Amino acid sequence: MSTLxxxxxxxxxxxxxxxxFWAFLGTTLGTAIGxxxxxxxxxxxxxxxxxxFGLDPTAAFIMFGGIYYGAMYGGSTTSILLNTPGETSSxxxxxxxxxxxxxxxxxxxxxxxxxGSFVAGTLATLGLTFAAPLLASAALEFGPxxxxxxxxxxxxxxxxxxxxxxxxxxxxxxxxxxxxxxxxDALTGNARFAFGIPQLLDGIDVVxxxxxxxxxxxxxxxxxxxxxxxxxxxxxxxxxxxxxxxxRRSWKPWLRGTLIGFPxxxxxxxxxxxxxxxxxxxxxxxxxxxxxxxxxAIEGVxxxxxxxxxxxxxxxxxxxxLGVPSSATAAIMLAAFQxxxxxxxxxxxxxxxxxxxxxxxxxxxxxxxxxxxxxxLAGLWAxxxxxxxxxxxxxxxxxxxxxxxxxxxxxxxxxxxxxxxAVGLGMRVLDLPLVPAVLGLVLGPMAEMQFRRAVxxxxxxxxxFVTRPISAVLLAAAVAMLVVPWLLRRRSGRPIxxxxx
Amino acid sequence: MSRHRLGDPTIxxxxxxxxxxxxxxxxxxxxxxxxxxxKELRLIAPAAPGGGWDxxxxxxxxxxxxxxxxxxxxxDNIPGAAGTIGLxxxxxxxxxxxxxxxxxxxIMLGGIVMHxxxxxxxxxxxxARLTGEYEVITVPTAxxxxxxxxxxxxxxxxxxxxxxxxxxxxxxxxxLAGLFAEAVGVEPKRVNYIAFSGGGESxxxxxxxxxxxxxxxLAEFLPQLEAGAVRVLGISSAERLxxxxxxxxxxxxxxxxxENWRSVLAPPGISAADRxxxxxxxxxMVQSPDWREMLERYRWLDRYxxxxxxxxxxxxxxxxxxxxxxxxGTGDDKAQSLRDSGPYPLFVLAGLVLFGxxxxxxxxxxxxxxxxxxxxxxxxxxxxxxxxxTLDVLLAESAGFVLASAALFWLVxxxxxxxxxxxxxxxxxAVAVGAYLLFADLLQVQLPAGVLxxxx
Numbered sequence: 026m027s028t029l030x031x032x033x034x035x036x037x038x039x040x041x042x043x044x045x046f047w048a049f050l051g052t053t054l055g056t057a058i059g060x061x062x063x064x065x066x067x068x069x070x071x072x073x074x075x076x077x078f079g080l081d082p083t084a085a086f087i088m089f090g091g092i093y094y095g096a097m098y099g100g101s102t103t104s105i106l107l108n109t110p111g112e113t114s115s116x117x118x119x120x121x122x123x124x125x126x127x128x129x130x131x132x133x134x135x136x137x138x139x140x141g142s143f144v145a146g147t148l149a150t151l152g153l154t155f156a157a158p159l160l161a162s163a164a165l166e167f168g169p170x171x172x173x174x175x176x177x178x179x180x181x182x183x184x185x186x187x188x189x190x191x192x193x194x195x196x197x198x199x200x201x202x203x204x205x206x207x208x209x210d211a212l213t214g215n216a217r218f219a220f221g222i223p224q225l226l227d228g229i230d231v232v233x234x235x236x237x238x239x240x241x242x243x244x245x246x247x248x249x250x251x252x253x254x255x256x257x258x259x260x261x262x263x264x265x266x267x268x269x270x271x272x273r274r275s276w277k278p279w280l281r282g283t284l285i286g287f288p289x290x291x292x293x294x295x296x297x298x299x300x301x302x303x304x305x306x307x308x309x310x311x312x313x314x315x316x317x318x319x320x321x322a323i324e325g326v327x328x329x330x331x332x333x334x335x336x337x338x339x340x341x342x343x344x345x346x347l348g349v350p351s352s353a354t355a356a357i358m359l360a361a362f363q364x365x366x367x368x369x370x371x372x373x374x375x376x377x378x379x380x381x382x383x384x385x386x387x388x389x390x391x392x393x394x395x396x397x398x399x400x401x402l403a404g405l406w407a408x409x410x411x412x413x414x415x416x417x418x419x420x421x422x423x424x425x426x427x428x429x430x431x432x433x434x435x436x437x438x439x440x441x442x443x444x445x446x447a448v449g450l451g452m453r454v455l456d457l458p459l460v461p462a463v464l465g466l467v468l469g470p471m472a473e474m475q476f477r478r479a480v481x482x483x484x485x486x487x488x489x490f491v492t493r494p495i496s497a498v499l500l501a502a503a504v505a506m507l508v509v510p511w512l513l514r515r516r517s518g519r520p521i522x523x524x525x526x
Numbered sequence: 527m528s529r530h531r532l533g534d535p536t537i538x539x540x541x542x543x544x545x546x547x548x549x550x551x552x553x554x555x556x557x558x559x560x561x562x563x564x565k566e567l568r569l570i571a572p573a574a575p576g577g578g579w580d581x582x583x584x585x586x587x588x589x590x591x592x593x594x595x596x597x598x599x600x601x602d603n604i605p606g607a608a609g610t611i612g613l614x615x616x617x618x619x620x621x622x623x624x625x626x627x628x629x630x631x632x633i634m635l636g637g638i639v640m641h642x643x644x645x646x647x648x649x650x651x652x653x654a655r656l657t658g659e660y661e662v663i664t665v666p667t668a669x670x671x672x673x674x675x676x677x678x679x680x681x682x683x684x685x686x687x688x689x690x691x692x693x694x695x696x697x698x699x700x701x702l703a704g705l706f707a708e709a710v711g712v713e714p715k716r717v718n719y720i721a722f723s724g725g726g727e728s729x730x731x732x733x734x735x736x737x738x739x740x741x742x743x744l745a746e747f748l749p750q751l752e753a754g755a756v757r758v759l760g761i762s763s764a765e766r767l768x769x770x771x772x773x774x775x776x777x778x779x780x781x782x783x784x785e786n787w788r789s790v791l792a793p794p795g796i797s798a799a800d801r802x803x804x805x806x807x808x809x810x811m812v813q814s815p816d817w818r819e820m821l822e823r824y825r826w827l828d829r830y831x832x833x834x835x836x837x838x839x840x841x842x843x844x845x846x847x848x849x850x851x852x853x854x855g856t857g858d859d860k861a862q863s864l865r866d867s868g869p870y871p872l873f874v875l876a877g878l879v880l881f882g883x884x885x886x887x888x889x890x891x892x893x894x895x896x897x898x899x900x901x902x903x904x905x906x907x908x909x910x911x912x913x914x915x916t917l918d919v920l921l922a923e924s925a926g927f928v929l930a931s932a933a934l935f936w937l938v939x940x941x942x943x944x945x946x947x948x949x950x951x952x953x954x955x956a957v958a959v960g961a962y963l964l965f966a967d968l969l970q971v972q973l974p975a976g977v978l979x980x981x982x
Contacts, residue, residue, distance in 0.1 A: 061964075061965075067574065067575045068575055068603070070575075071575040071580070071584070071601075071603075074584070164730075165730060165733050165734030165735075166734060167734070168731070168734065168736035169720075169731075169736060190885075190888055192881055192884035192885050192887075192888050193885045193888060193889075195877070195881040195884075195885075196878070196881035196882050196884070196885035199874060199877040199878040199881050199882075200878060202874045202877070202878070203874050203875065203878045205874075206871050206874060209607065209641070209695075211694065211695065211721055211723060212695065212720070212721055213695060216641065217871065218871075223606070223607060223610065223611055223614060223641070223643075224606065224611065226606060226607035226610075226611070226641060227605070227606045227607055227611075244911070244938070245908060245911060247942075248904065248907035248908055248910075248911060248941050248942060249903040249904055249907070249908055250903065250904070251904070293726060293727060293729075293730030343726075343730065347729075347730070347733060347750075347755075348729070348746075348749045348750065349726045349729050349730045349733070350726040351726050351727070351730070352726075353574055353575055355726065356575070356577065356726065357575050357580075360581050360584065363823055363824065368748075368749050369749070370749025370750060370752070370753060371749065371750065371753035371755050372749065372752060372753045373749075413943075414942055414943070415938070415939035415940075415941075415942035415943040415946075415950065416939060416950070416953055418938055418939075418942060419934070419935040419936070419938040419939040419942075419950070419953070419954070419957075420935070420957055422911075422914070422915075422934060422935075422938050423931045423934055423935050423957055423958065423961060424961070426918055426922075426931065426934065427927075427931070427961055427965055427973070430922070430973070431965065431973075433604065433605060433606060433611070434602075434604050434615070434972060435611075436919055436922055436923060439918070439919055439922070440919050443915045443919070450908075454903065455885075455889050456889070456892075457885065469874070473870050476870075477868065478720050481689065481718055481720055482689040482718075482720060482736065482737060484686050484687050484689075484718070
């Protein structure tokens with residue numbers, strides 16, 4: 026049976042009126058719960074799993090596709106409206122999305138996020154349909170040395186986010202790296218910089234840092250700047266969706282975001298932070314107006330949102346074809362599949378083709394539902410910006426507190442988040458960039474761990490980084506990324522930028 | 527005018543509301559069952575969603591609900607530090623509660639040793655061991671090791687050249703690697719163990735041939751084993767398992783028998799009646815056909831052991847874990863921790879200080895250049911917000927989440943605008959109660975109820 030026939034049969038099972046209803050319900054619930062800060066996709070899927078228990082496999086999978094994509098998408102809403110990313114995958118979205126919202130363009134930001142998620146989700150599901158086994162075995166070639174090289178490449182890319190002043194950007198980056206040192210050293214199991222506080226043993230959650238720096242920091246900064254003035258609520262622009270110009274500026278980032286997100290999502294140690302930020306950085310570098318980034322560039326929302334949904338589909342590739350869950354969400358999905366006697370692994374496509382193809386067909390259906398549900402809601406959500414400022418900021422802090430608390434059910438996290446918020450205020454007042462700190466916290470521990478793993482595996486030799494082809498290519502690309510702009514600047518005769526550029 | 531046309535909200539809104547009601551009705555319908563032994567039961571998984579403890583809790587939830595033994599079983603995740611954070615919270619704040627259980631097991635014993643946890647499983651009431659899982663030693667298909675003897679010979683000749691990939695440091699996988707080394711006469715300290723976070727990551731490393739040997743739970747590896755994607759050199763069971771053609775470690779001359787077991791604990795200070803009731807509950811659960819079916823599905827071994835026998839067993843295991851982790855040289859050696867992790871932390875701290883000074887200089891120079899032009903901040907609203915935050919953190923657990931949040935809301939709103947104290951108060955109560963109901967009741971994220979416990 027060819028792939029298309031099999032997929033056709035999958036669709037035949039998926040496209041009944043009742044199944045469409047389950048898809049709708051799944052997407053609605055997934056989005057609604059995914060919106061809440063601190064409740065990421067993993068917990069959303071875990072909380073909603075019992076709802077699918079009583080259903081037959083087809084209906085359950087249909088609902089599942091909706092819940093999964095809905096939960097992945099939901100986080101972008103609070104990122105855009107309240108600068109409060111609920112999970113790591115929507116951190117990059119917050120940077121320009123929130124600025125757009127503050128300019129009254131919330132509906133356009135939400136629309137480009139929804140359509141971008143749909144485009145990326147659908148394209149990536151196509152990739153999953155036709156190339157899954159091939160891609161999965163290619164992804165296994167990635168070893169610790171290659172992951173380290175990937176983080177080096179990401180660090181090289183980060184330099185373009187360091188902001189106007191190089192030393193301030195680097196200080197922010199090292200602040201993030203230093204925060205990343207806190208917690209159990211994964212390789213030896215020793216505690217580092219935990220200062221005897223057990224809650225710090227697992228390190229500082231990047232969501233705490235982000236909510237603290239962005240949501241709390243922004244609230245404090247608004248209070249600091251304006252005090253008690255009567256700033257009127259931000260008026261919304263007239264249109265509910267995107268205008269022609271915004272469409273023109275969005276479609277390429279959607280496609281590029283998909284191209285970046287899907288392959289990185291397939292890597293068993295991918296995560297969604299690196300693809301979303303690489304997409305953001307790529308858009309900034311390719312843009313004719315890079316200075317708009319950080320001030321409401323729609324490309325900065327379109328790219329990362331596409332990248333995170335493409336990565337979400339990518340995660341299913343190793344899960345279905347190898348039985349390798351590469352995220353907490355994937356691990357829960359694995360448990361859910363087992364409910365129906367579907368044992369993901371190398372033999373899945375042979376042993377239960379009926380269920381696999383129904384599941385894959387469900388993912389397409391879930392994606393369409395996501396668009397149908399969220400596009401009309403974009404205009405509705407955008408009205409959140411009409412709430413008077415005192416009530417809006419008060420709600421943000423209440424939600425941020427619950428979000429921080431519900432991550433680990435610990436008040437230490439809440440206190441930590443507000444401490445980070447105070448630091449965020451200081452950084453804003455002193456004009457230090459915030460994003461490098463977040464990337465330092467994400468990339469630092471990963472780089473360190475993969476480096477040490479690679480060196481330990483090769484019994485102390487550093488040659489692995491240049492003898493392994495993937496690693497060598499990635500490192501060369503990183504060097505090129507740093508050196509080429511410098512050379513170009515030299516050739517064009519301009520002085521090399523020092524402190525401020 | 528244009529506002530009313532924004533996205534035509536009428537249709538989706540009603541449909542969304544209807545769908546939510548339907549979902550709610552569905553949840554309620556599922557919760558209704560006959561003859562419960564316990565009405566409400568909270569199962570605390572001291573780990574994030576997705577791992578073995580979380581799976582155990584969710585399987586228990588399902589079985590207890592299906593069999594009608596518990597009307598509303600709820601799963602609650604308190605992750606952190608190999609379960610020791612969940613354990614400390616459980617012992618500290620659930621004392622005497624007959625409706626709460628903690629999922630525990632071998633890995634928690636490792637965590638207690640590794641992190642010098644002042645709270646141990648002995649501070650809670652051990653109820654029963656539920657399941658067990660054997661471990662397998664595997665190599666990639668392209669590996670030069672075809673038998674366990676090949677591996678042992680190479681390992682003895684040059685221990686550090688063999689990299690062992692498995693789950694987190696101090697967990698069951700590393701413990702088995704240590705026991706294996708000891709049994710074949712290699713110093714456990716010389717095991718080149720590469721810790722990966724979670725089963726998926728280590729599975730990928732073994733399938734991709736990134737490490738020489740893999741140590742993992744059998745269940746995670748069965749699909750790979752059936753597909754011939756890895757070669758299994760040995761299993762840690764006492765005898766060969768039916769249907770799985772893998773020789774045991776023991777029959778190949780390596781005197782190791784090991785399994786990763788999971789258990790449940792009750793809070794300290796519960797009454798004898800509660801303890802008896804919970805034990806009966808577990809006993810009935812493990813006898814149910816639903817439980818059997820789940821064991822089969824997850825390929826867990828039935829290892830039900832309750833009462834004194836379990837307490838004795840756990841004490842023996844604790845000693846074993848403590849010894850092997852000491853021999854492996856992990857954890858307790860605090861003085862070494864900086865040296866162990868290499869120069870990276872020093873590099874980061876040096877960079878932080880260096881660029882901190884440079885950034886400070888740059889900020890001061892800019893200020894001097896634009897003297898007088900900088901905007902003056904307002905301290906007063908910051909003070910209001912700081913007050914709100916302090917109250918929130920202080921009150922959240924004593925007075926309860928609703929009061930703390932309402933206070934936070936009102937003070938923050940006050941910081942921005944003092945003219946509408948009553949409006950703000952009304953919104954404060956509405957938002958706090960709404961958020962509480964949403965998180966605590968609908969999503970079952972446990973928030974402290976405090977003084978309003980009876981009302982909500």
